[in-house]
Amino acid sequence: MTLVLEQLLNGLQFGVMLFLLAAGLTLIFGIMGVINLAHGSLYMVGAYAAAFAAAQTGSVIIAIIAGLAAAAIVGMAMELFVLRRLYARDHLDQVLATFALILIFNQSVTLLFGRQPLFVSVPPALNGSIELLPGLTYPIYRLIIIAVGLAVALGLYLLINRTRIGMLVRAGATHREMVRALGVDIRLLYTAVFGLGALLAGLAGLMAGPILAVQVGMGEQILIMTFVVVVIGGVGSIRGAFFGALLVGLVDTVLRAFLPGLLRQVMTGSEADALGAGLASMGIYMLMAVVLLVRPKGLFPANV
Amino acid sequence: MSEDAITHTGPNTPSASRALMLLALALCLVALPFLVQALGQPALVPLATRVLIYAIAAASLNLALGFGGMVSFGHAAFFGVGGYVVGILYRNYVDDSLFLGLIPGTSQLLITLPAAILVGGLLALLIGALSLRTSGVQFIMITLAFAQMLFFLFVSLKAYGGDDGMTIRRRNELFGLNTRDDITFYFICLAIAALVFLALWRIVGSRFGMVLAGIHQNERRMAAIGIAPYRYKLAAFVISGMGTGLAGALMANYLRFVSPDMLHWTKSGELMIMVILGGVGTLLGPLFGAAALVILETVLTSWTEHWQLILGPILLLVVLFTQGGLNGLFSRLGLGRSER
Numbered sequence: 001m002t003l004v005l006e007q008l009l010n011g012l013q014f015g016v017m018l019f020l021l022a023a024g025l026t027l028i029f030g031i032m033g034v035i036n037l038a039h040g041s042l043y044m045v046g047a048y049a050a051a052f053a054a055a056q057t058g059s060v061i062i063a064i065i066a067g068l069a070a071a072a073i074v075g076m077a078m079e080l081f082v083l084r085r086l087y088a089r090d091h092l093d094q095v096l097a098t099f100a101l102i103l104i105f106n107q108s109v110t111l112l113f114g115r116q117p118l119f120v121s122v123p124p125a126l127n128g129s130i131e132l133l134p135g136l137t138y139p140i141y142r143l144i145i146i147a148v149g150l151a152v153a154l155g156l157y158l159l160i161n162r163t164r165i166g167m168l169v170r171a172g173a174t175h176r177e178m179v180r181a182l183g184v185d186i187r188l189l190y191t192a193v194f195g196l197g198a199l200l201a202g203l204a205g206l207m208a209g210p211i212l213a214v215q216v217g218m219g220e221q222i223l224i225m226t227f228v229v230v231v232i233g234g235v236g237s238i239r240g241a242f243f244g245a246l247l248v249g250l251v252d253t254v255l256r257a258f259l260p261g262l263l264r265q266v267m268t269g270s271e272a273d274a275l276g277a278g279l280a281s282m283g284i285y286m287l288m289a290v291v292l293l294v295r296p297k298g299l300f301p302a303n304v
Numbered sequence: 305m306s307e308d309a310i311t312h313t314g315p316n317t318p319s320a321s322r323a324l325m326l327l328a329l330a331l332c333l334v335a336l337p338f339l340v341q342a343l344g345q346p347a348l349v350p351l352a353t354r355v356l357i358y359a360i361a362a363a364s365l366n367l368a369l370g371f372g373g374m375v376s377f378g379h380a381a382f383f384g385v386g387g388y389v390v391g392i393l394y395r396n397y398v399d400d401s402l403f404l405g406l407i408p409g410t411s412q413l414l415i416t417l418p419a420a421i422l423v424g425g426l427l428a429l430l431i432g433a434l435s436l437r438t439s440g441v442q443f444i445m446i447t448l449a450f451a452q453m454l455f456f457l458f459v460s461l462k463a464y465g466g467d468d469g470m471t472i473r474r475r476n477e478l479f480g481l482n483t484r485d486d487i488t489f490y491f492i493c494l495a496i497a498a499l500v501f502l503a504l505w506r507i508v509g510s511r512f513g514m515v516l517a518g519i520h521q522n523e524r525r526m527a528a529i530g531i532a533p534y535r536y537k538l539a540a541f542v543i544s545g546m547g548t549g550l551a552g553a554l555m556a557n558y559l560r561f562v563s564p565d566m567l568h569w570t571k572s573g574e575l576m577i578m579v580i581l582g583g584v585g586t587l588l589g590p591l592f593g594a595a596a597l598v599i600l601e602t603v604l605t606s607w608t609e610h611w612q613l614i615l616g617p618i619l620l621l622v623v624l625f626t627q628g629g630l631n632g633l634f635s636r637l638g639l640g641r642s643e644r
Binding site for chain 2: 085092096102106108231270276277282285293297298
């Protein structure tokens with residue numbers, strides 16, 4: 001029972017990480033209509049900047065600021081110099097351009113930091129576990145990630161639904177042309193939204209540092225899952241991104257944890273492990289296919 | 305984009321300069337192995353073979369993506385499965401066993417290629433029938449989802465090498481030709497590529513191709529004049545899958561190796577990039593795109609370890625400053641003269 005609870009918490013933790021990435025991606029797609037394959041690179045930039053700052057200064061605060069700032073600045077520069085020229089273009093041109101950006105980012109990071117993954121230690125103050133229930137201990141750091149993710153979700157909810165900027169964002173997601181026609185400086189809004197999305201991606205990256213290895217290509221691994229989340233949730237919908245991320249995080253983690261064990265009861269060990277791992281990896285894609293076949297616009301479509 | 309596709313690829317618009325260019329291209333491709341031999345660079349023959357195989361795959365993808373407007377991010381599925389058809393049939397041939405207890409193995413190219421086309425087509429029928437219920441980004445992602453499912457399926461199939469893939473000791477046989485020989489294999493691929501491009505040219509210019517272009521431009525209007533878009537799109541998707549499966553089978557023969565790498569989403573991305581780089585919805589664009597990407601990659605890798613840092617900006621410049629990829633660039637430079 002405690003094992004199940006632990007895996008559910010792991011799923012939740014993975015889910016909120018996915019949410020941080022998916023929130024930015026879904027806003028950028030919903031408002032600007034841009035397919036940004038390089039969103040994963042911003043995650044990588046955040047992770048590397050924080051890891052580098054932590055190694056240089058040893059200060060957690062500086063590492064956090066460095067990660068967030070680097071991701072936001074790189075993101076806004078990307079918007080200003082490349083994506084701004086592509087808003088009116090075909091999705092395919094955007095795909096090619098942002099793919100080119102992935103190559104550039106990956107190779108620049110390789111040049112700067114080498115091919116070896118960086119390992120980041122958990123900040124000492126957060127190192128350790130606490131006993132949530134009798135027999136269920138859980139690392140504090142992962143609990144903090146969950147807390148930060150949920151806090152960001154709440155903050156975004158308030159920002160989108162309670163502020164003037166949020167009103168423009170919502171309006172932009174549903175009637176882009178109308179917002180422009182009403183005299184809103186849409187270019188400023190675009191850059192701001194892009195910066196916010198990049199900031200969240202950087203936040204996910206810097207928090208992922210101590211859990212996963214910080215390495216080139218980490219962005220692409222998670223990018224595909226983020227797209228799955230965005231599409232399941234409904235493109236352009238923050239609420240969809242939230243529930244989609246939790247769903248994908250939980251399904252993926254739980255399948256990975258328990259499927260090989262279940263299969264082992266009907267097959268031999270090594271085959272069960274291989275097949276179980278394969279089927280578990282297929283799980284979220286099956287989930288996405290089923291969701292799209294039943295609700296082609298995702299669970300919470302933004303443009304209804 | 306799609307308007308051009310009709311005007312300059314239809315069979316009714318044979319411009320003299322375009323025909324000349326095609327003839328020159330064909331002559332170059334036929335003469336290529338002898339030229340590079342004479343220049344003392346025989347290693348270029350396999351490179352050209354790789355370009356041709358990718359050109360077949362990219363041109364097939366282009367039928368769905370460029371002419372049909374179906375942005376598939378899952379064509380690696382057909383490519384990889386085409387490769388696995390060759391691999392599995394060869395395995396059964398060597399073991400003298402039956403695949404699923406029914407199908408005997410073979411190493412005859414005349415059987416493995418049609419088998420790969422058939423399997424690619426059936427898979428495309430299944431994936432297309434489900435995926436075409438969605439459109440836009442959802443279509444991109446659902447095709448990706450199916451390809452990823454197959455990727456993980458083959459990773460977990462230990463019987464066929466799992467993660468490591470399987471080697472094919474000898475290339476498939478054809479009429480007692482020595483397919484091991486690079487030049488012979490090049491000409492086999494060239495002949496098949498020529499047939500594929502000819503078939504695509506006929507398809508795009510046919511009534512079916514016109515309907516497809518019409519659906520791409522305005523699906524609702526086509527529906528209003530009494531055409532059911534779904535069936536046409538599905539048919540185009542299936543043909544596209546068949547061609548990509550064929551390319552996968554050739555690639556497995558070329559490499560004498562198949563692995564889940566051929567099914568990975570980056571392979572879908574690569575094919576898509578070849579199409580976009582060459583020119584979406586143009587007949588020869590995918591050939592140029594495949595050649596540009598494969599050759600650039602090879603040249604830059606031999607040049608520097610950090611080749612991506614050069615390839616990236618080149619791709620970026622192509623997107624930002626050429627409209628319609630390399631094909632568009634060529635024709636504006638006066639090489640094609642049939643566009644715009």
